[in-house]
Amino acid sequence: MLTLHLDGFTEILHGMRLSSALFLPLFLAAAACDSVPETIALLDAQIEARAPDAFPDTSPPTPDAGASTVPFQQGTGVTTASGKVTGTAKSGLRIFKGIPYAEPPVGNLRLRAPVPVTPWTETLKATAFGPACPQESELVAGTKMSEDCLTLNIWAHDDATSDYPVMFWIHGGAFNLGSSAMAMWEASDLARDGKVVVVSINYRLGALGFLAIPELQAEDPKKRVGNLGIQDQVEALRWVRQNIRAFGGDPENITVFGESAGGISVCALLGAPDADGLFQRAISESGTGCNLFLEATKKNTFGDSAFDLGEEHLKKLGCADAADRLACLRKLPVTELVKLWSTAAMLGGGSSSLDLWPVVDGAFLPKLPLERMRDGETPTVDVIFGSNQDEASLFSTTMVILTRADLHQELLQMVGGDTALADKLMEIYPALEFPLPKNAYLAAMGDVMFNCGTLAAAQTMGSRGRVYYFQKAPVVVDLTLGRAHSIELLYVFGSFASLGVIPSVLDLQVEATVQKAWGSFARAGAPEVPKTGWPAYDAQAPSILSIDATPALLQSSSYRGGRCDKLRALGLVP
Numbered sequence: 001m002l003t004l005h006l007d008g009f010t011e012i013l014h015g016m017r018l019s020s021a022l023f024l025p026l027f028l029a030a031a032a033c034d035s036v037p038e039t040i041a042l043l044d045a046q047i048e049a050r051a052p053d054a055f056p057d058t059s060p061p062t063p064d065a066g067a068s069t070v071p072f073q074q075g076t077g078v079t080t081a082s083g084k085v086t087g088t089a090k091s092g093l094r095i096f097k098g099i100p101y102a103e104p105p106v107g108n109l110r111l112r113a114p115v116p117v118t119p120w121t122e123t124l125k126a127t128a129f130g131p132a133c134p135q136e137s138e139l140v141a142g143t144k145m146s147e148d149c150l151t152l153n154i155w156a157h158d159d160a161t162s163d164y165p166v167m168f169w170i171h172g173g174a175f176n177l178g179s180s181a182m183a184m185w186e187a188s189d190l191a192r193d194g195k196v197v198v199v200s201i202n203y204r205l206g207a208l209g210f211l212a213i214p215e216l217q218a219e220d221p222k223k224r225v226g227n228l229g230i231q232d233q234v235e236a237l238r239w240v241r242q243n244i245r246a247f248g249g250d251p252e253n254i255t256v257f258g259e260s261a262g263g264i265s266v267c268a269l270l271g272a273p274d275a276d277g278l279f280q281r282a283i284s285e286s287g288t289g290c291n292l293f294l295e296a297t298k299k300n301t302f303g304d305s306a307f308d309l310g311e312e313h314l315k316k317l318g319c320a321d322a323a324d325r326l327a328c329l330r331k332l333p334v335t336e337l338v339k340l341w342s343t344a345a346m347l348g349g350g351s352s353s354l355d356l357w358p359v360v361d362g363a364f365l366p367k368l369p370l371e372r373m374r375d376g377e378t379p380t381v382d383v384i385f386g387s388n389q390d391e392a393s394l395f396s397t398t399m400v401i402l403t404r405a406d407l408h409q410e411l412l413q414m415v416g417g418d419t420a421l422a423d424k425l426m427e428i429y430p431a432l433e434f435p436l437p438k439n440a441y442l443a444a445m446g447d448v449m450f451n452c453g454t455l456a457a458a459q460t461m462g463s464r465g466r467v468y469y470f471q472k473a474p475v476v477v478d479l480t481l482g483r484a485h486s487i488e489l490l491y492v493f494g495s496f497a498s499l500g501v502i503p504s505v506l507d508l509q510v511e512a513t514v515q516k517a518w519g520s521f522a523r524a525g526a527p528e529v530p531k532t533g534w535p536a537y538d539a540q541a542p543s544i545l546s547i548d549a550t551p552a553l554l555q556s557s558s559y560r561g562g563r564c565d566k567l568r569a570l571g572l573v574p
Helices: 009-013 026-033 188-194 206-210 214-219 228-247 261-271 306-317 325-331 334-340 343-347 369-374 391-395 404-414 419-428 437-460 505-524 559-569
Strands: 077-080 083-086 088-090 093-100 151-157 164-170 197-201 249-259 281-285 382-388 465-470 543-547 552-555
Touching (some): 077 093, 077 228, 164 228, 164 261, 188 197, 188 505, 197 228, 206 228, 206 334, 228 249, 228 261, 249 261, 249 505, 261 281, 261 369, 306 334, 369 437, 382 437, 404 419, 419 559, 437 465, 437 559
Parallel strands (some): 164 197, 164 249, 249 281, 465 543
Antiparallel strands (some): 088 093, 093 151, 151 197
C-alpha cells in the first residue's frame, strides 16, 4: 500500500482545509448562485419509514447476476421482474423515476446488507423521484428524505431498439450528501445526445451507509463492514442487469460512472469481487486515483482506523456503553444519525466526513482498489480516469496564505511536520512559477488529492485505461472558482440551467465533445474525439486528453508542470 507520510496531511483530510465536503458538487452551485444558506438546519422530526419483518440470520438472497431475459417493451408501461411500472414520455425519451431496487433498509434492516426488493402486484407509477437517503437537509438532497430511499431512475428511448449502451450514474456528495434527484445530473440531454440509456440511483449515506464497528462485522454472514452504501450500488447493478432490456438497454454493456464520492464509488466497485461481471466499463471523475480508503482495523492515510472512528461516533450517539449497541443504533431517530455530519461545521472548518467513508474490510473490499487493479485481479474492463484543472479551489475559498512562510507552514502541516519534506515541496512549487503563495498551495493540494493519482490508476489498466484533464468552465464560474471540482458535470449532462448559467457557443461545443466521447466509450470502449482521438494511457508514451474548447493531447511531462513524478518520488502520490 502507498505510504504518504501523511500524519499531518490527515489534518487537511479531516477538517481544517478540505473540510468535510471533500467531494461536494453543492458548493459549486453555492458559489455560482449564492443560494445555500450560511448554516443549514438539521431535520426536525424523525422520518417515517416502513418497518419490515425481522432480518434472518442468513445472508440476504442474491439474484442471478446474469443478463436480463425480460424483452424490450415500447411505451411508458413496462413489465419488470419486480412488477409493472409506468413512466412519462418526453421529447423522444421514456423516463421512469423512483423504482425500488431493494427492500427499505429500515427497522431491523437498518445497518444491514441490502435485500432484493419484493415484487409488487399493482402497477407502480414511476413519475417522481424517490426520497433522498437521510442526510443533513432537504435543501441539499433536492427532495424529501426517508430511510426508504433505495430507488433508481431510468432515461430510456422510445424506439424499438433494445441494445442501447447503459450508463449507470453514481452521485457525489462526500458519501454524506446528495441524491439522484439533484438537477445537475438530470440525464435527458445525455441520454439523447450520447445515445445511451441512463440509470441513476440513491444509496445509503453517512452513518447509515458507512459506519464501521466490530458488532456490525460480526453479525454479517460474510463479515463485511463499513460499505453498505457501496453494497447498495451493487444491488442496484444487479437489478439493472436483470431488467434493463425491458427499457431498451443492453445488460451486457453497462458503464458505471460517477464524480467525486461517485468517482470513488467507481473505484470501490472495481475493487469489490461482488461487483465483478456486473459492468463492462467505468468512468471515475475526480475519484482521487482509487487509493484513498479507510481500513477497518489499522491506521492508514486517514490516521485512524474505521473502527476507531466508529467508536467515536457511538459515543456521540450515546450508544457506546449500551448493553446491545446495535439495538441502540437501530432504535435511534434518524435525525440523530445525520447529526454526525454538518455542512455548517464544514463551512466553518469543522468536522470531517472522511470518517464515514468506504472501508477496506478484508471481505467486501479485500484490499485497496488500486492494489487490486495493480495485481491484475480486476475483471477486464475499459476505464476512464480524470480530474479538473482547479480541483482544490472549491475547498479553500476562505484560506489566507499571503507569504511563502505561510505556504511553508501549510505544507509542513500537510506532511506531518516533516521539515525536510516540506522544504522539498517548496522547491516543487517555486515563487517564480507561483507568485501568489496561495496558488502554490492550491496546486499542491490538487496534485496530491486529485490530479496525479489519475495517472497511476490509468496505468494499471494498460491498453484499457485513459486519462482526461478538464480545462473548461463557463465564464461566470471561471472568474470565481476556475475549472473547479465537479464543473465537468455541466458538460456531461448539459445541465447549465441547474446553476442558472447560460452556456456560450464554446460551452455547447465542449458539451457536444464530452457527450460524444462518453457515449461512444459506453458503446464500444473507444471514446471518439474528433481530430485528436483519445489513445489509451501508455506508460512508455503517456498521453492525456485535455478537454477544452479545442481538445488536445498532453504528454505527462507537461501535465501539471511535470510535478507528478517529483511528488511520486517523495511518496506523496501513487
